[in-house]
Amino acid sequence: MCKGVEEDVNPFRASEGSEGFVSCELCSTRASLYCLADDAYLCRNCDQSVHGANCLALRHVRCLLCKTCQNPTERYVLGISVEVTLPTILTWEEYQPCINSNAKRKGSTLTMKIPFLLL
Numbered sequence: 001m002c003k004g005v006e007e008d009v010n011p012f013r014a015s016e017g018s019e020g021f022v023s024c025e026l027c028s029t030r031a032s033l034y035c036l037a038d039d040a041y042l043c044r045n046c047d048q049s050v051h052g053a054n055c056l057a058l059r060h061v062r063c064l065l066c067k068t069c070q071n072p073t074e075r076y077v078l079g080i081s082v083e084v085t086l087p088t089i090l091t092w093e094e095y096q097p098c099i100n101s102n103a104k105r106k107g108s109t110l111t112m113k114i115p116f117l118l119l
Helices: 044-051 092-098 101-105
Strands: 033-035 040-042 062-065 072-078 082-085
Touching: 033 044, 040 044
Parallel strands: none
Antiparallel strands: 033 040, 033 062, 062 072, 072 082
């Protein structure tokens, strides 16, 4: 893991180019984001041309890659260039220490909801 808030492992890691970095699938320069819907690593220029092509492509949520290790980050691009940070989803085991002890005593139940993004 590099410096910052990047993920530990990149499950979508593409084959690295000869320079040791993930390359854009259209122009072979260094990729800066990953589109899960297209299953493609793209640089900013190619991303703008691909995802600016029509209203359906504009709905794709793309994950920005770390500039150091190229693992996915918690930052995403929506539309042509709107950047957002989505929260990390905790497992129940990670969430339990955060529960207020008063809520436990009163018998109330807390349910975790998985955030989603609707475009």
